[in-house]
Amino acid sequence: MEPAIRIQPGKERQVLVCRGTGCESQKAKVIFDNLEKELDKAGLSGSVETKYTGCHGFCQQGPTIMVMPAGTFYCNVTPDDVAEIVETDLKGGKPVERLLFLDPKTKDRVLTFRDMRYFNPQRRIVLRNCGFINPEDIDDYIAVGGYEGAKKALSMTQQQVIDNMKASGLRGRGGAGFPTGMKWEFANRSVADQKYIICNADEGDPGAFMDRAVLEGDPHSVLEGLIIGGYAIGATKSYIYVRAEYPMAYERTLIAIDQAKKKGYLGKNIFGSGHDFEIKVKLGAGAFVCGEETALIASIEGKRGMPMPRPPFPAVKGVFGKPTNINNVETLANIPVVMTKGGEWFASTGTEKSKGTKVFALAGKITYSGLVEVPMGTPLREIIEEVGGGILNKRKFKAAQTGGPSGGCIPAEHFDVPMDYENLTQLGAIMGSGGLIVTDETTCMVDMAKFFLTFTQKESCGKCVPCRLGTKKMLEILTDVTKGKATLEDLDQLVTLAEDVKNGSLCGLGQTAPNPVLSTVRYFRDEYEAHILKKECPARVCVRLIKFQVNPDKCKKCGQCASACPADAITWKKKEVAQIDSEKCIKCRSCILACRYNSID
Amino acid sequence: MDDKLTLTINGISVRGKKGQTVLEVCRENGIKVPTLCFHPKMPPYGGCRLCIVEIQNMRGLPPSCTTPATDGMNISTHTDRLFRVRRTVLELLLAYGNHNCLMCEKNGECELQNLVYEHGIDSVRFKTTFAPKPVDDSSSMIVRDPNKCVLCGRCVRGCLSVQVNGVIDIAARGSDSFITTFNGGLLNDSNCAFCGECVASCPTGALTPKQSHFKGRPWELKKVQTTCTYCGVGCQLELNVKDNEVVKVTTDPDLGGPNKGSLCVKGRFGNDFINHPDRLKVPLVKKNGSLQESTWDEALKIVADKMGSIKKKSGPDSLAFFSSARTTNEENYLVSKFARAVIGTNNVDHCARL
Numbered sequence: 001m002e003p004a005i006r007i008q009p010g011k012e013r014q015v016l017v018c019r020g021t022g023c024e025s026q027k028a029k030v031i032f033d034n035l036e037k038e039l040d041k042a043g044l045s046g047s048v049e050t051k052y053t054g055c056h057g058f059c060q061q062g063p064t065i066m067v068m069p070a071g072t073f074y075c076n077v078t079p080d081d082v083a084e085i086v087e088t089d090l091k092g093g094k095p096v097e098r099l100l101f102l103d104p105k106t107k108d109r110v111l112t113f114r115d116m117r118y119f120n121p122q123r124r125i126v127l128r129n130c131g132f133i134n135p136e137d138i139d140d141y142i143a144v145g146g147y148e149g150a151k152k153a154l155s156m157t158q159q160q161v162i163d164n165m166k167a168s169g170l171r172g173r174g175g176a177g178f179p180t181g182m183k184w185e186f187a188n189r190s191v192a193d194q195k196y197i198i199c200n201a202d203e204g205d206p207g208a209f210m211d212r213a214v215l216e217g218d219p220h221s222v223l224e225g226l227i228i229g230g231y232a233i234g235a236t237k238s239y240i241y242v243r244a245e246y247p248m249a250y251e252r253t254l255i256a257i258d259q260a261k262k263k264g265y266l267g268k269n270i271f272g273s274g275h276d277f278e279i280k281v282k283l284g285a286g287a288f289v290c291g292e293e294t295a296l297i298a299s300i301e302g303k304r305g306m307p308m309p310r311p312p313f314p315a316v317k318g319v320f321g322k323p324t325n326i327n328n329v330e331t332l333a334n335i336p337v338v339m340t341k342g343g344e345w346f347a348s349t350g351t352e353k354s355k356g357t358k359v360f361a362l363a364g365k366i367t368y369s370g371l372v373e374v375p376m377g378t379p380l381r382e383i384i385e386e387v388g389g390g391i392l393n394k395r396k397f398k399a400a401q402t403g404g405p406s407g408g409c410i411p412a413e414h415f416d417v418p419m420d421y422e423n424l425t426q427l428g429a430i431m432g433s434g435g436l437i438v439t440d441e442t443t444c445m446v447d448m449a450k451f452f453l454t455f456t457q458k459e460s461c462g463k464c465v466p467c468r469l470g471t472k473k474m475l476e477i478l479t480d481v482t483k484g485k486a487t488l489e490d491l492d493q494l495v496t497l498a499e500d501v502k503n504g505s506l507c508g509l510g511q512t513a514p515n516p517v518l519s520t521v522r523y524f525r526d527e528y529e530a531h532i533l534k535k536e537c538p539a540r541v542c543v544r545l546i547k548f549q550v551n552p553d554k555c556k557k558c559g560q561c562a563s564a565c566p567a568d569a570i571t572w573k574k575k576e577v578a579q580i581d582s583e584k585c586i587k588c589r590s591c592i593l594a595c596r597y598n599s600i601d
Numbered sequence: 602m603d604d605k606l607t608l609t610i611n612g613i614s615v616r617g618k619k620g621q622t623v624l625e626v627c628r629e630n631g632i633k634v635p636t637l638c639f640h641p642k643m644p645p646y647g648g649c650r651l652c653i654v655e656i657q658n659m660r661g662l663p664p665s666c667t668t669p670a671t672d673g674m675n676i677s678t679h680t681d682r683l684f685r686v687r688r689t690v691l692e693l694l695l696a697y698g699n700h701n702c703l704m705c706e707k708n709g710e711c712e713l714q715n716l717v718y719e720h721g722i723d724s725v726r727f728k729t730t731f732a733p734k735p736v737d738d739s740s741s742m743i744v745r746d747p748n749k750c751v752l753c754g755r756c757v758r759g760c761l762s763v764q765v766n767g768v769i770d771i772a773a774r775g776s777d778s779f780i781t782t783f784n785g786g787l788l789n790d791s792n793c794a795f796c797g798e799c800v801a802s803c804p805t806g807a808l809t810p811k812q813s814h815f816k817g818r819p820w821e822l823k824k825v826q827t828t829c830t831y832c833g834v835g836c837q838l839e840l841n842v843k844d845n846e847v848v849k850v851t852t853d854p855d856l857g858g859p860n861k862g863s864l865c866v867k868g869r870f871g872n873d874f875i876n877h878p879d880r881l882k883v884p885l886v887k888k889n890g891s892l893q894e895s896t897w898d899e900a901l902k903i904v905a906d907k908m909g910s911i912k913k914k915s916g917p918d919s920l921a922f923f924s925s926a927r928t929t930n931e932e933n934y935l936v937s938k939f940a941r942a943v944i945g946t947n948n949v950d951h952c953a954r955l
Contacts, residue, residue: 287774304771309647309667462752462771462778463648466686469693472776473727493726497689503662504650504686511661 002114003124003132005068006143011049013090015039016066018131020055020216021248023063027079028052031063034082042086051140054217054252056131057210057359057371058118061101066131071112074099104367104389121386123349124373125357126173126210126333130217135252138259141220147265149339153228154273158188161232165335167343169355174200174291174328175406175432176508177354177421180335183325186315187233190323195235198319198326199226200296201242201249204288205404206455208435210359210371211329215242215249218333219256225332227270227277228339233325236276241296243284253281288459292507293326295461306463307507330359330434350376354420358431362388364438365395377418380410384438393596395440399523403432405452406512408519409445428519430512442593444541445524446531449516450478456513467510470501474517481528482542484535491528495521540592540600547601548585552577554599564594608674617670624652624665627678634678635687635716637804638753639666642854642862643762646754650690651716654678662686688720696727697776699748700805706744707806709819713751734779739789742811742870743800747779750807756780756799763802763863768793780807797869801851801862810849812870817843826856829868833929836860836868847875912944921948 007014015035019028032052039045058064061075065085072095074085081099088096100109101116113119124130133140141147153161166181187195199222203211215222226238242250257279260266268276282300289295290305297319299305318324334356338346347355354376360383363369367389374383380400384390391397399409402419408429410417417423421431439448457471477494480486498514498521505511521528530536537545550561555577562572569584570591580591580600592600604619610632617626622645627634637649645666653662657675662683665676677683694700694713702708737745754771757780761767768791772781782791800808822841829836837858841849850869854862874880884900885892911919922940924933933951940949 289774306771309664311663311669458775460775462773462775463646463754464650465648465690465693465751466650468752468776468778469697470689473693473696473729476729497727500686500689503682504653504690506647506650506664 003128004144005132006140007068008049010046012047013070014049014051014068015090016068016132017050017052018055018062018064018066019052020059020062020213021246022055022059024248026063028063030079031065031077031082034079035065035086038083038086039090042091044086044090048090051134053131053133054135055209055213055371056217057127057213057373058368059371060369066113068132071114073101073110073113073116075101117389118368118370118372118387121378121382122373123357123375125337125346125349126214126330126359127217127371127373128337129221130213133218135217135219136255138220138256138263141218145340146220146336147224147271149336150224150227150231150265151271153231153339154271154275158232158234161228161339162188164343165232165338168338168346169343169350169353170331170334170338170346171354171421172328173330173334173358173433175403175430177431180327180331183315183327184229184232186313187235187323187325190316192323194237194320194322195233196319196322196324197226197230197233197235197238198293198296198300198324199238199240199329199332200291200293200326201240201246201253201329202284202288202291202296203246203329203433204243204291204459205406205433205435206452207363207437208361208404208433210361210434212246212249213359213371214329214333215246215253219249219253220260221333221336222253222329223256223260223266223279225327225335226279227265228335229325229327229332230277231275233323235325236278238277238279239300239319240279240281241284241290241300242281243290244286245284250281250283257281287461288455289461289507289509292509294507296326297324304461306461307509309506328433351418351420351422353422358419358434360419360434360436362436362438364401364436365392365440365443366390366438367392374419376420379416379418381415383419383436384415388438391438391440395442395596398439398441398443399445401429401437401439401448401452401516402435403430403512403515404435405456406430406508406515407432407435408515409439409448409523411523428515428522430515441598442539442541444482444537444539445520445527446478446481446537447539447541449520450475450482452516453478453513456509460509460513464504464506464510466501466504467506467513470497470504471510471513473497474501474514478517481531482537483544484531484542486532488529488532491521491532540589540598543587543589546587546589546592548580548582548587548591549601550578550580551599551601554597556597556599558597560594560596561591561600564590566590606670606672606674608670608672608676610676611678619670621670622666623654623656623663623668623670623674623676626670627654627665627676632678634665635719636666637712637716637751638755640755640758640802643755643758643802646758649751649753651687653683653686655680655683684720688722691717691720691722692725692727694751695722695725696729697731698751699731699733699746705749705806706809706814707749711806712804737788738811739787740793740795740811741789742795742866743788743793743797744809744811744814745780745788746807746809748807749805750780751805752778752780753804755802755804756808759798759802764794764796764798766792766794766796766798769799795866795870796864797866798863800869801864810870812873813841813849816846816848817841822848824851828858829864830927831865831867831871832926833933834859835929836864838864838868840872847872908944917945918948920944920946921950922946924949924951926951926953 017032063077065074065077110116162184170180171177270277287305290299292307295305295307314324357373359373372387399411401409424431453475457475460467462468477490498517502514530538540546559572562570567586569581572578606617615630635651637651638646647664647667652665654665655677734747821843824839837856839851840847884895886895924936937949
């Protein structure tokens with residue numbers, strides 16, 4: 001992974017400060033301001049350029065600073081560390097050891113991002129510029145080849161652009177994986193006086209934030225994708241539907257549009273091609289369901305965000321009744337590259353049916369969480385063990401939940417599955433938007449299914465009965481399971497109801513909401529049965545079913561539990577089994593998480 | 602242009618027209634597909650999931666009310682797979698609502714009740730803790746019971762798409778969704794015009810006319826078609842009569858007339874004058890300082906005599922004629938003609954000219 005960067009002429013080095021939402025929330029702005037001050041003080045302002053960037057995905061180690069072109073990567077930087085970085089590195093030429101990345105396996109400090117096991121195996125197409133360019137400066141994007149794809153597209157015929165897209169094999173990254181080229185072709189064939197192309201940036205899956213990272217770090221690539229798509233289908237108007245919870249993405253998108261307008265890349269006669277194209281930004285109002293395309297259309301029209309059954313499809317009758325094409329942020333960010341490097345080039349990465357790369361939001365019981373972009377078909381094991389640094393605390397991998405609340409889990413027996421659309425669907429999971437939550441033996445699968453169902457049940461729009469009431473009933477049964485109040489008949493009812501909700505619901509939200517339940521029942525039925533028959537939660541997550549007693553046979557007398565207990569409920573003496581005082585215990589599970597020997601029942 | 606379609610429904614070849622939905626083709630060909638949120642006067646909604654069908658080469662179970670019919674479609678309307686989902690939908694609705702037909706005004710003409718019966722549901726497998734919500738009894742005309750609401754959205758669409766009032770809408774999300782007025786207040790405090798379109802649209806007992814409560818069961822009521830007496834539009838009504846008393850007023854597009862199945866507040870709810878004790882049934886004539894019952898002949902003669910004498914004594918312009926919006930155009934024309942040609946004055950006015 002070697003990004004294209006632009007260093008101002010006359011400057012020798014460049015310091016990149018990440019100012020994505022994650023780092024910004026930890027004073028990245030103060031860090032940036034301090035950096036400029038310190039460089040000034042050290043007399044380095046003339047030779048060192050400072051630049052703030054969007055998110056490169058490694059938020060867990062943020063705030064981060066990178067010194068280019070060397071690539072020195074500093075993690076967990078505080079405003080107070082800046083002076084030392086300037087003094088030791090930029091002036092003294094030596095890295096600040098204590099702020100370098102600590103490799104989880106070798107326990108060595110790693111000097112540059114190129115050598116980091118987190119970045120090294122990644123192949124970045126979507127996130128190519130994230131973390132390396134200033135998202136609020138169009139010239140920075142142009143300097144790394146930005147808008148070349150749009151220029152190239154506008155010099156071709158619409159059909160040539162569509163054919164190139166079809167040759168790339170790019171499929172929609174929003175979840176369903178519909179071939180983008182085909183989608184464009186449908187919209188292109190629709191005849192109307194006005195057509196629209198919409199960017200769906202209503203990213204709502206819990207844990208997924210790749211679309212936010214792209215809009216915050218490289219908004220122009222999305223605009224360029226829209227220009228290309230708009231030209232291909234014959235749309236002159238466009239919307240970017242950004243969720244209100246992404247204020248920074250919204251802000252930077254507005255800035256990008258403004259700059260592109262001034263350059264003549266948006267508006268009338270763009271790039272002097274005779275083609276008109278305008279983009280408006282629509283802010284969402286907090287509904288997850290508005291990520292569903294027909295609900296998104298309703299929301300843009302100013303109506304309550306509720307889906308409509310398809311057909312008619314948006315390509316025929318979309319926003320304001322006009323043919324509309326909707327692409328996801330990640331899909332659009334791929335498009336400029338598909339244009340400049342060609343469809344065949346893009347198709348050389350990935351598997352037979354899933355081309356290119358996929359950004360996953362790695363989270364859960366994993367050493368390094370964040371955004372990782374890998375070629376389609378990369379085995380799950382590689383993503384978790386190599387890029388993610390493996391499971392925390394030497395615990396065992398249990399399952400990975402993909403696709404967020406619409407997805408399912410991949411159990412340990414399929415640890416080597418190549419991650420592409422087909423394989424995941426076959427396992428009852430889905431690619432979805434790319435959420436990847438790693439679980440270990442301290443994760444209760446019933447509880448996880450309950451977590452996702454709680455989310456979908458709350459976010460159901462309430463229009464169709466199976467989703468509105470079916471998910472509610474399913475959640476009631478799941479809650480009973482976690483309390484040890486359910487019977488095997490309830491479990492059967494849960495499964496049949498889940499199938500009915502899946503078959504009967506109107507939109508993708510309801511049709512996929514039962515997936516976490518169905519897939520956990522499929523692979524971890526024994527856990528459900530343990531809750532029901534033995535009134536036991538094997539992972540010791542469901543508090544109602546935990547005894548909070550130390551099992552003397554398993555206890556290694558280490559005392560970890562006692563030091564973790566915030567309520568002083570555990571007494572422990574060296575070489576003795578710990579004791580939990582049930583009067584004092586507040587059932588917070590701190591002891592369970594601290595114990596490496598699973599010895600608390 | 603040939604706009605004919607040939608489709609196969611349940612193995613039988615049927616004809617349809619371009620632009621029709623699958624549901625419309627089914628209905629035209631006598632194939633009964635259960636519906637709840639569908640209403641012929643309103644744009645289709647696709648929310649209740651009862652009119653779902655299976656269509657060859659189409660993914661999932663599309664609702665027939667929104668799916669456009671296309672040539673060569675192969676449709677099944679009554680498979681086991683469909684029945685299972687429909688039954689689950691109905692059971693869920695029963696589980697999360699107060700659907701006790703014994704205590705419901707709608708008993709006997711409730712669409713939910715009919716659907717439950719048609720699907721042979723004699724018990725609900727889901728046990729729930731349903732928390733009732735307060736009933737909005739604020740208005741003198743409409744009772745809103747959210748506990749009987751199935752959120753089909755027909756009242757909302759009736760209010761917005763048919764009457765273009767937009768007084769109510771669906772608020773909140775998921776299972777918390779409910780029908781609300783603007784700002785969530787009582788119906789009586791809202792900008793509701795009380796046309797009753799919502800009441801007429803409601804498939805269950807969630808919206809009922811207050812005046813008819815406990816006055817008669819649907820099967821006891823005789824429907825008498827009449828023309829509304831209020832204004833000159835000529836809306837067709839059905840008086841729902843029991844024991845010679847009007848219990849409520851309904852209407853139907855099939856009655857013909859200009860109102861196409863809609864009414865205004867007066868036509869739908871303003872009928873208490875019919876049996877009101879103060880209602881005048883014979884003309885009254887003031888004799889010796891008090892009004893006394895009289896006959897039409899006597900009353901008209903008095904009016905004619907007095908008009909004649911006033912005209913003779915003070916001239917025709919000392920008389921003025923004021924006509925009513927409750928009369929027809931023809932009657933208003935006659936008033937004008939009478940004033941101008943018979944009496945000879947242009948002093949004619951009408952209550953609608955404000």
